[in-house]
Amino acid sequence: MENKLTRNLYKVPYLLWILLFVIIPIALVLYYSFFDIEGHFSLGNYQKFFTPVYLQMTLSSFWYAFLITAISLIIAYPTALLLTKTKHKQLWLLLIIVPSWINLLLKAYAFLGIFGTYGISNSFLKVIGIGQQQILFTDFSFVFVSVYIFIPFMILPIFNSLNELNPTLVDAAKDLGASKWTTFRRVIFPLTIDGVKSGCQVTFIPALSLFMLTRLIAGNRVITLGTAIEQHFLVTQDWGMGSTIAVFLIIIMVLIMLLTNTRKRGV
Amino acid sequence: MDKKITPLSKLFLVIIFFILYAPIFFLIFYSFNSGETMYDFEGFSLEWYRQLFHDTRLFIIVLNTIVVALLSSLFSTIIGILGALAIHMAKRRQTKNALLSFNNVLIVSPDVIIGASFLILFTMAGVKLGFYSVLLSHIAFSIPIVVLMVLPKLTEMSPSLIDAARDLGASSWDVMSKVIIPYISPGIFAGFFMALTYSLDDFAVTFFVTGNGFSTLSVEIYSLARRGISLNINALSAILFLFTFALVVIYYFITQRNKPNDMGVRKR
Numbered sequence: 001m002e003n004k005l006t007r008n009l010y011k012v013p014y015l016l017w018i019l020l021f022v023i024i025p026i027a028l029v030l031y032y033s034f035f036d037i038e039g040h041f042s043l044g045n046y047q048k049f050f051t052p053v054y055l056q057m058t059l060s061s062f063w064y065a066f067l068i069t070a071i072s073l074i075i076a077y078p079t080a081l082l083l084t085k086t087k088h089k090q091l092w093l094l095l096i097i098v099p100s101w102i103n104l105l106l107k108a109y110a111f112l113g114i115f116g117t118y119g120i121s122n123s124f125l126k127v128i129g130i131g132q133q134q135i136l137f138t139d140f141s142f143v144f145v146s147v148y149i150f151i152p153f154m155i156l157p158i159f160n161s162l163n164e165l166n167p168t169l170v171d172a173a174k175d176l177g178a179s180k181w182t183t184f185r186r187v188i189f190p191l192t193i194d195g196v197k198s199g200c201q202v203t204f205i206p207a208l209s210l211f212m213l214t215r216l217i218a219g220n221r222v223i224t225l226g227t228a229i230e231q232h233f234l235v236t237q238d239w240g241m242g243s244t245i246a247v248f249l250i251i252i253m254v255l256i257m258l259l260t261n262t263r264k265r266g267v
Numbered sequence: 268m269d270k271k272i273t274p275l276s277k278l279f280l281v282i283i284f285f286i287l288y289a290p291i292f293f294l295i296f297y298s299f300n301s302g303e304t305m306y307d308f309e310g311f312s313l314e315w316y317r318q319l320f321h322d323t324r325l326f327i328i329v330l331n332t333i334v335v336a337l338l339s340s341l342f343s344t345i346i347g348i349l350g351a352l353a354i355h356m357a358k359r360r361q362t363k364n365a366l367l368s369f370n371n372v373l374i375v376s377p378d379v380i381i382g383a384s385f386l387i388l389f390t391m392a393g394v395k396l397g398f399y400s401v402l403l404s405h406i407a408f409s410i411p412i413v414v415l416m417v418l419p420k421l422t423e424m425s426p427s428l429i430d431a432a433r434d435l436g437a438s439s440w441d442v443m444s445k446v447i448i449p450y451i452s453p454g455i456f457a458g459f460f461m462a463l464t465y466s467l468d469d470f471a472v473t474f475f476v477t478g479n480g481f482s483t484l485s486v487e488i489y490s491l492a493r494r495g496i497s498l499n500i501n502a503l504s505a506i507l508f509l510f511t512f513a514l515v516v517i518y519y520f521i522t523q524r525n526k527p528n529d530m531g532v533r534k535r
Contacts, residue, residue, distance in 0.1 A: 010349050010352065010353070011349065011353040013345075013346045013349055013350075014346055014347075014349050014350035014353050014410075015353070017346055017350070017407065017410055018366075018369045018370075020388075020407075021373070021385075021388075021407035021408075021410075022369050022372050022373060023369075024388060025381075025384030025385060025387065025388050026372075026384060028384060028387045028388055028391065029380070029383065029384045029387065032387055075283070078276075078279065079279070079280065079283050082272065082276045082279065082280050083280070085272055086272065086280075091519075094515065094519060095284070096283075096284075096287065098511065098512065098515055099287045099288065099291060101464055101468065101511050101514070101515065102291055102504075102507070102508060102511055103467075103468055103470075103484070103485055103488065103504075103507060104468065104470060104485075105470055105485055105488045105489050105492060106291075106294065106488060106500070106503075106504040106507065107290060107291070108492070109294070109488065109492045109500055109504070110290035110291065110293055110294045110504075111290060112305075112492065112495075112496060113293065113294070113297065113305030113306070113496060114290060114293060114305075116305065116306065116496075118304070118306040118307070119305065119306055120293070120306065123306070148286065148287075148290070151283075151287070152287070201375070205375060205377055206377055206378070208377065209377030209378065209379045209380070209471075210471075211379060211471070212470060212471065212474075212489060215493065216489075216492055216493065225379075226377060226378075226379040226471075229379045229380070229383055230379060230474075230475075233382075233383050233386060233475065234474075234475070239387065242383060243383070243387075246379070246380050246383055246384070249377060249379075249380060250376075250380060253375060253376065253377070253380075257375060
């Protein structure tokens with residue numbers, strides 16, 4: 001294109017966005033993490049992060065995120081596989097995705113009613129003879145609701161990669177005498193691993209940081225990294241410590257991204 | 268692939284669909300309760316809807332939410348298209364990859380980090396927390412989504428289309444407005460739509476950057492829900508569900524209509 005000035009001019013808003021809303025915010029978080037609550041420069045926040053309290057919180061946050069991701073995957077994979085075999089599969093997929101468009105807080109709120117002391121799940125437990133249980137404000141309810149929320153996000157990428165899978169490969173495996181399980185293990189699953197990876201990515205990272213669920217459903221019994229950040233920023237106003245936790249969350253995020261790096265391989 | 272579905276797997280799918288939809292319909296069901304709890308259905312009434320429609324505060328919040336969503340998706344679509352073009356036209360592979368990585372930062376970042384870092388940013392820059400801070404952050408986190416929706420359309424477009432237009436004497440602007448934009452318009456619509464839903468759905472980022480005076484629907488629901496059960500929220504969720512469903516239907520028809528045929532040319 002001949003006009004060099006206009007060619008570069010249109011890039012300005014986008015590059016400005018990258019600078020203002022991508023680079024500077026991360027730099028600011030890093031910068032703030034070196035200041036204590038009184039505004040003095042110190043490494044105290046990092047020291048504090050490596051005390052048992054914070055390390056334990058990080059570990060338990062990891063554990064919950066892992067649990068949520070694993071359960072979502074176990075439920076989502078077969079669902080996606082079965083969905084690709086239905087007629088009108090795009091329509092069914094759309095119906096799976098609809099609940100993910102309902103506001104997350106409304107879904108969490110629904111479980112306040114369902115899991116409540118007199119809620120429908122407790123009446124059910126009473127009928128089958130287990131009796132009333134405390135379900136709300138436990139880690140079980142936190143994991144359940146999180147899985148409920150993440151399932152559509154897990155199904156979508158897996159469905160897409162299953163949908164792209166060349167069916168002749170499966171036929172070929174069958175012709176060569178592979179059993180259904182072998183076909184799945186050696187052909188279908190390895191070829192859809194990219195979908196699984198991106199599904200895990202979109203589940204694991206938010207699962208580390210959903211603070212509204214821990215507040216509403218787990219009643220502060222579960223403290224995730226996200227809850228801690230929110231607490232420091234909006235409740236105790238200790239932005240330095242909040243930023244420090246955020247820095248670690250960013251580092252974890254980058255590691256996970258590298259780990260689940262989806263490189264396209266030709267098939 | 269095996270096209271048969273066994274009854275057992277059908278049952279599995281039915282259970283999944285049931286679990287996904289039951290909580291939503293549970294909410295909607297109790298919005299018609301004349302009582303005040305979500306466990307004891309006393310009788311049918313529209314009382315909660317009546318209260319909802321007389322709640323002017325809530326009405327203003329709904330308006331705020333819609334205004335922020337529309338404005339932010341409009342701006343983010345414009346900047347996102349420019350961004351997709353910038354990435355597409357980048358000559359060096361490294362530049363392209365670098366831009367793409369920067370683009371994806373906000374998509375993979377957890378909401379808390381986006382919210383917290385924007386809160387620092389706005390405080391440092393002296394932007395008063397309220398409508399503008401919320402709008403700016405919604406624009407900011409919607410841009411990368413638009414880029415990702417538009418970019419595939421650009422890469423799929425054959426470069427010979429542009430060459431042909433140039434050979435026929437089109438100026439840069441003509442190429443843009445008469446060839447590129449019409450070709451990528453399905454991506455633009457999808458991007459705008461996604462930005463809209465992201466903005467309507469966002470809670471965490473808004474929660475951080477909203478001040479005292481300004482509230483969106485998600486933030487309002489959160490603060491109501493923290494106070495406990497109030498069937499106002501149920502009535503609200505029923506309306507929102509209908510609204511979402513309408514959006515989905517519209518979206519479905521738009522994508523069906525825009526589905527390119529094999530030649531990559533849209534049918535008239």
